[in-house]
Amino acid sequence: xxxxxxxxxxxxxxxxxxxxxxxxxxxxxxxxxxxxxxVRGAGQYGEREGSWEADRSIELKIVCSEAVANQIASExxxxxxxxxxxTMFFADVEVLRPDKY
Amino acid sequence: xxxxxxSAAARVRLECNFDPEVLHSKRTMVxxxxxxxxxxxVAKIGKSDLRxxxxxxxxxxxxxxxxIGLKGGTELSRQPVAALLPQVGALVAFGFAxxxxxxxxxxxxxxDKANSASLGAHYGSVSVVTFAVVSSQLARLALPVESHAAxxxxxxxxxxxxxxxxxxxxxxxxxxGPGPRTQLRWTQLAHDLLFGKSVLLxxxxxxxxxxxxxxxxxxxxxxxxxxxxxxxxxxxLELGLVAGARxxxxxxxxxxxxxxxxxxxxxxxxxxVLLGQALQLTVGGMAVVGTLAASASYIxxxxxxxxxxxxxxxxxSITAAIGVTFPFNLLVGIPFYIWLAQQxxxx
Numbered sequence: 001x002x003x004x005x006x007x008x009x010x011x012x013x014x015x016x017x018x019x020x021x022x023x024x025x026x027x028x029x030x031x032x033x034x035x036x037x038x039v040r041g042a043g044q045y046g047e048r049e050g051s052w053e054a055d056r057s058i059e060l061k062i063v064c065s066e067a068v069a070n071q072i073a074s075e076x077x078x079x080x081x082x083x084x085x086x087t088m089f090f091a092d093v094e095v096l097r098p099d100k101y
Numbered sequence: 102x103x104x105x106x107x108s109a110a111a112r113v114r115l116e117c118n119f120d121p122e123v124l125h126s127k128r129t130m131v132x133x134x135x136x137x138x139x140x141x142x143v144a145k146i147g148k149s150d151l152r153x154x155x156x157x158x159x160x161x162x163x164x165x166x167x168x169i170g171l172k173g174g175t176e177l178s179r180q181p182v183a184a185l186l187p188q189v190g191a192l193v194a195f196g197f198a199x200x201x202x203x204x205x206x207x208x209x210x211x212x213d214k215a216n217s218a219s220l221g222a223h224y225g226s227v228s229v230v231t232f233a234v235v236s237s238q239l240a241r242l243a244l245p246v247e248s249h250a251a252x253x254x255x256x257x258x259x260x261x262x263x264x265x266x267x268x269x270x271x272x273x274x275x276x277x278g279p280g281p282r283t284q285l286r287w288t289q290l291a292h293d294l295l296f297g298k299s300v301l302l303x304x305x306x307x308x309x310x311x312x313x314x315x316x317x318x319x320x321x322x323x324x325x326x327x328x329x330x331x332x333x334x335x336x337x338l339e340l341g342l343v344a345g346a347r348x349x350x351x352x353x354x355x356x357x358x359x360x361x362x363x364x365x366x367x368x369x370x371x372x373x374v375l376l377g378q379a380l381q382l383t384v385g386g387m388a389v390v391g392t393l394a395a396s397a398s399y400i401x402x403x404x405x406x407x408x409x410x411x412x413x414x415x416x417x418s419i420t421a422a423i424g425v426t427f428p429f430n431l432l433v434g435i436p437f438y439i440w441l442a443q444q445x446x447x448x
Contacts, residue, residue: 051153
């Protein structure tokens with residue numbers, strides 16, 4: 001049977017304006033990569049339909065070690081939570097190539 | 102009836118004599134594209150399921166910015182650029198001054214420091230689509246306008262955003278709002294302003310048009326010139342949906358935002374028309390500068406302010422800019438600035 005290795009999936013749903021700062025933060029913290037989707041939805045900051053520049057939201061997914069995920073999440077909270085819509089959650093995932101993450 | 106080749110003004114006069122439809126359209130000051138905007142607002146307020154794909158919005162905005170730039174660029178290739186420097190300098194100074202002058206006004210209206218600076222930046226910068234609508238209206242009325250007017254849009258986009266950012270840094274420096282103080286990276290802001298979609302495409306279009314000239318742009322005119330107004334109409338339908346959504350969310354500061362969005366443009370527009378007069382522009386040129394001065398940015402400004410002044414609530418500036426001022430300018434402002442330009446213009 002193929003061997004699987006435990007990792008953390010950190011999902012960050014936020015304003016598109018944060019894509020660049022967050023991906024830079026993730027890289028600095030030690031993440032090897034990330035995936036970004038354009039998304040729409042609603043929350044504390046009202047409805048965001050994603051139909052034009054100022055209304056865009058993203059979902060940023062990062063698979064990494066628990067320590068790296070914690071560092072990214074903690075720095076994102078400190079820098080952005082006061083002024084931006086920010087939803088973050090962690091999930092346990094299994095990967096086949098641990099070095100890749 | 103076949104109309105012989107003649108000047109644009111004479112052609113309109115000829116058509117007016119014989120075509121009751123043209124006579125009627127000349128009487129109404131509202132351009133046909135504005136009705137598409139109203140349709141969008143009605144669709145949103147009526148909770149229609151109409152939704153234009155984001156990719157279409159993106160494509161149309163790229164098209165419009167490039168087309169406006171190209172058109173201005175081909176005209177630019179025919180004249181000495183150095184002669185335009187005084188105009189450019191005056192417009193840059195005007196755009197820069199607006200946020201500085203508006204900041205105390207917004208503070209008096211009890212907006213906090215960050216929102217006052219951000220609102221000022223939105224009004225200091227300009228709306229490209231409002232420019233497209235006034236240009237279309239002036240063409241329909243056969244009023245002369247400087248052919249390089251797109252250059253004005255390109256140079257008036259950034260100064261207001263820079264001034265708004267400076268005001269915010271100065272005002273918040275001593276007393277930052279809630280949350281940790283974010284370190285502004287000026288190089289990043291400069292990069293985002295220069296390489297942001299609107300300035301890049303407008304300036305890029307202007308340069309391509311200027312270098313290629315009429316002969317070079319000729320083969321792509323079928324894409325960038327002929328369908329322009331139809332594309333603008335579809336884009337305004339989308340902006341109507343966006344503006345309708347902002348109007349539906351009006352609360353809290355609603356009265357203040359409506360007052361700002363309606364009262365500020367005629368004041369700024371009048372200043373713009375007078376500036377155009379001082380620069381000895383044509384009637385159309387004065388109306389364009391008036392419209393640009395009165396317009397508020399909702400493409401470049403929200404993105405830039407989110408980065409530069411994250412403490413500001415984007416809903417406030419965006420609602421004023423696209424929910425109130427943009428529709429006001431389309432329906433009332435532009436006809437007023439054109440009328441005012443005609444009144445103050447001395448031949």
